[in-house]
Amino acid sequence: xxPEAPADPSRRPVTDPLNPPLPTADAAYWEVAAASFDEExxxxxxxxxxRAARLRSWLPSAPGAVLDLxxxxxxxxxxxxxxxxxxxxIDRSARMIERARTKLAGRxxxxxxxxxxxxxxxxxxxxxVLVRHVLWALPDPAAALRHWxxxxxxGGRLVLVEGRWGEAxxxxxxxxxxxxxxxxxAARTRVESLAHDPALWGKEVADERYVLIADLxxxxxxxxxxxxxxxxxxEDAVAHDPSGPGRAVVLxxxxxxx
Numbered sequence: 001x002x003p004e005a006p007a008d009p010s011r012r013p014v015t016d017p018l019n020p021p022l023p024t025a026d027a028a029y030w031e032v033a034a035a036s037f038d039e040e041x042x043x044x045x046x047x048x049x050x051r052a053a054r055l056r057s058w059l060p061s062a063p064g065a066v067l068d069l070x071x072x073x074x075x076x077x078x079x080x081x082x083x084x085x086x087x088x089x090i091d092r093s094a095r096m097i098e099r100a101r102t103k104l105a106g107r108x109x110x111x112x113x114x115x116x117x118x119x120x121x122x123x124x125x126x127x128x129v130l131v132r133h134v135l136w137a138l139p140d141p142a143a144a145l146r147h148w149x150x151x152x153x154x155g156g157r158l159v160l161v162e163g164r165w166g167e168a169x170x171x172x173x174x175x176x177x178x179x180x181x182x183x184x185x186a187a188r189t190r191v192e193s194l195a196h197d198p199a200l201w202g203k204e205v206a207d208e209r210y211v212l213i214a215d216l217x218x219x220x221x222x223x224x225x226x227x228x229x230x231x232x233x234x235e236d237a238v239a240h241d242p243s244g245p246g247r248a249v250v251l252x253x254x255x256x257x258x
Contacts, residue, residue, distance in 0.1 A: 064127030074100030
């Protein structure tokens with residue numbers, strides 16, 4: 001996990017239950033945390049069948065290149081690799097990266113120490129960017145989203161697992177705020193609530209937890225071709241064609257797989 005944020009901010013060290021503090025976000029904290037990071041159900045994914053089913057519907061169906069930002073010990077990277085994707089993981093913690101490399105030894109995966117907000121991937125482009133519990137703690141989420149969108153191939157996908165944790169003193173990024181940040185970048189978005197599934201967290205939760213999936217526009221020439229065909233079919237077809245130049249924001253259930 002990138003040191004900007006704990007993997008599950010609801011699991012913070014608690015001294016005052018009404019005002020629980022965040023753990024320190026410096027690199028030293030995460031270097032120490034790496035040894036026991038996977039012991040939490042939502043960190044090490046001790047029920048991988050549950051997570052694999054979720055991730056399969058979030059990532060593109062065809063095997064492709066996935067960039068896992070704030071990858072921690074590589075738990076989500078492993079699930080993506082098991083589904084046939086080529087994974088690149090980025091984390092600021094060298095010990096987290098070391099554990100991720102061990103966990104995915106022999107698989108089509110590479111791990112680099114670096115900043116999740118500006119990953120050191122050069123000119124490489126990816127079919128999906130996967131980010132869990134990082135964006136909410138960045139100083140400029142909008143800038144990070146623009147940068148990540150620029151790392152995607154045309155028609156690529158952002159998979160953003162976020163939330164607003166806690167009830168008395170909540171922290172995080174509400175789904176409607178994240179949707180507003182992503183909307184200028186995306187051809188369509190979908191939000192899926194994750195709060196109702198205790199298997200994901202190892203406990204019942206009452207706060208807001210979700211994944212936002214955003215598909216970016218395809219190449220301009222493809223959009224023009226589709227738009228021309230749709231216009232010949234009538235104005236109503238424009239409103240219902242998801243690959244047209246207009247944006248469609250869909251807040252629906254888990255049935256859409258893309």
